[in-house]
Amino acid sequence: MMKTKRILALLLTVVMLCTGSMSVSAATTSAEAWSNYWKTADEEIGAAVMLTPGSDDSERYVSWYSESESGSVVLLDSNGKKLDEFTASANKTHQDDYRLCAVIDSLEDGKTYGYYCKSGDWTSETYTFTTIDGDSFTAMYLTDIHITGEDYHEDGIRDNSYNLNLTLETGLAKARAQGKNIDLLLSAGDQGSDGRRDEYTGLVASPLVRSIPFATTVGNHDKKGADYRYFTHQPNTADMNIRSYVGTDYWFVKGDVLFLIMDSNNTSMTDHRRFVKKAVKANEDVKWRVAMFHHDLYSARIESRESENALLRLMWAPIADEFGIDLCLLGHSHYYTISNVLYNNKTVEATENGGKVTDAEGTVYMVSGSVNRPRDDENVGLSENIGHAYLTQEKIYNLIDFSEDSIVINSYTVESDENIGSLTIEKTTDEGGHNYRTIGRLYYPLVSVIGFIANIFTNIGDAYDNRQQGFKIPFFEGLFG
Numbered sequence: 002m003m004k005t006k007r008i009l010a011l012l013l014t015v016v017m018l019c020t021g022s023m024s025v026s027a028a029t030t031s032a033e034a035w036s037n038y039w040k041t042a043d044e045e046i047g048a049a050v051m052l053t054p055g056s057d058d059s060e061r062y063v064s065w066y067s068e069s070e071s072g073s074v075v076l077l078d079s080n081g082k083k084l085d086e087f088t089a090s091a092n093k094t095h096q097d098d099y100r101l102c103a104v105i106d107s108l109e110d111g112k113t114y115g116y117y118c119k120s121g122d123w124t125s126e127t128y129t130f131t132t133i134d135g136d137s138f139t140a141m142y143l144t145d146i147h148i149t150g151e152d153y154h155e156d157g158i159r160d161n162s163y164n165l166n167l168t169l170e171t172g173l174a175k176a177r178a179q180g181k182n183i184d185l186l187l188s189a190g191d192q193g194s195d196g197r198r199d200e201y202t203g204l205v206a207s208p209l210v211r212s213i214p215f216a217t218t219v220g221n222h223d224k225k226g227a228d229y230r231y232f233t234h235q236p237n238t239a240d241m242n243i244r245s246y247v248g249t250d251y252w253f254v255k256g257d258v259l260f261l262i263m264d265s266n267n268t269s270m271t272d273h274r275r276f277v278k279k280a281v282k283a284n285e286d287v288k289w290r291v292a293m294f295h296h297d298l299y300s301a302r303i304e305s306r307e308s309e310n311a312l313l314r315l316m317w318a319p320i321a322d323e324f325g326i327d328l329c330l331l332g333h334s335h336y337y338t339i340s341n342v343l344y345n346n347k348t349v350e351a352t353e354n355g356g357k358v359t360d361a362e363g364t365v366y367m368v369s370g371s372v373n374r375p376r377d378d379e380n381v382g383l384s385e386n387i388g389h390a391y392l393t394q395e396k397i398y399n400l401i402d403f404s405e406d407s408i409v410i411n412s413y414t415v416e417s418d419e420n421i422g423s424l425t426i427e428k429t430t431d432e433g434g435h436n437y438r439t440i441g442r443l444y445y446p447l448v449s450v451i452g453f454i455a456n457i458f459t460n461i462g463d464a465y466d467n468r469q470q471g472f473k474i475p476f477f478e479g480l481f482g
């Protein structure tokens with residue numbers, strides 16, 4: 002069994018490494034091979050090893066499930082020689098096992114490392130990752146991956162996970178064909194559909210995920226269960242007054258980009274604003290500011306969601322404006338869109354497919370399509386502030402090249418390998434963010450306070466619902482008696 006496991010892992014790794022020189026369709030793992038991997042790598046998949054960005058590229062966070070309370074990550078050089086060992090901390094899950102998390106630090110630029118996890122009598126496969134050299138790197142941005150099913154032994158999660166692996170392999174092949182690597186994975190929420198552990202196990206089942214740092218945020222679906230909280234370990238988490246019970250805000254820096262990852266289920270805008278202010282202050286010399294949160298502000302116009310979207314725009318756009326966020330990566334509508342350059346809820350510069358904006362005085366908001374639940378309602382309209390939109394039943398991935406001078410977005414379909422959208426955001430100054438013009442915004446403190454109060458009530462409802470899953474928020478426990 003162990004031998005078969007290793008052979009399959011090796012085959013997947015070979016597929017991963019060869020994709021650059023082969024055509025996309027020939028290089029991807031077949032559904033049959035994935036199904037075999039699912040059967041034979043049960044223990045490895047169940048441990049759900051996840052590689053997450055650290056505070057900057059000199060760090061990586063590694064987490065996994067374990068029956069044992071103690072464990073460590075062994076770091077290797079590119080020849081497989083042991084360099085160091087990092088002890089993991091343990092968080093008890095509500096299934097009464099542990100999510101172990103180790104922080105690998107002191108990584109050097111432009112190097113390839115190996116690592117494996119060990120806890121109890123279990124040792125993981127060995128995986129590799131590469132640090133970036135300089136400020137240029139490529140991220141793959143996905144959203145609404147929506148992995149779900151009865152449990153991860155059942156076809157649903159396996160097949161949804163296969164679709165994700167196919168998307169990752171296809172995207173990596175495209176990047177390699179362009180002479181690039183994928184240095185970061187970004188997912189803007191709804192990774193699962195019910196917020197269950199099995200869904201997150203499926204999320205990281207692809208060996209590729211264990212070689213590329215994966216940054217996620219909380220979607221409204223992730224919030225349906227308590228497991229996302231136990232599953233994720235992130236750097237620089239926010240100190241929130243009233244956080245949502247599964248997620249929080251966190252930041253990290255890669256190259257010359259500050260990534261501000263936020264939980265938009267949490268309407269406590271005073272907390273989000275304080276988090277962004279602090280993160281920006283700690284990284285004043287970082288040139289680009291990219292936010293990622295789940296709820297779209299300007300994408301599809303779905304009538305039943307318009308009042309919610311109007312409220313979300315009122316809450317979130319002032320933060321993007323005030324702190325000069327260059328790009329917001331969002332999800333939720335499952336409708337691929339790239340907005341115009343917006344400031345104060347208005348278009349200040351139009352964008353067009355294939356175009357370029359230079360020294361934009363506002364923010365570009367982008368939403369990608371869902372990996373497992375493509376939107377099929379053609380009657381859905383679009384927000385008036387959209388520069389480019391594309392509706393398809395295919396899976397979409399986005400390669401975003403970050404460099405000192407520009408952010409270049411290119412989006413592709415998996416099945417037909419079409420470039421469906423692109424935009425270049427260029428900056429000629431070294432200043433972080435974009436130009437901030439003071440505008441009359443007397444309503445902002447009021448919105449913050451209303452959001453803060455609304456969040457208390459949201460959390461009371463959610464905390465009550467999720468007590469069934471054994472999850473308790475001490476702050477609210479007194480209310481339930």
Ligand SMILES: [Fe+2]
Pocket residue numbers: 145147191220222333334335371
């Ligand atoms: Fe979704």
Ligand SMILES: [Fe+2]
Pocket residue numbers: 191220221222295332333334
């Ligand atoms: Fe959503």
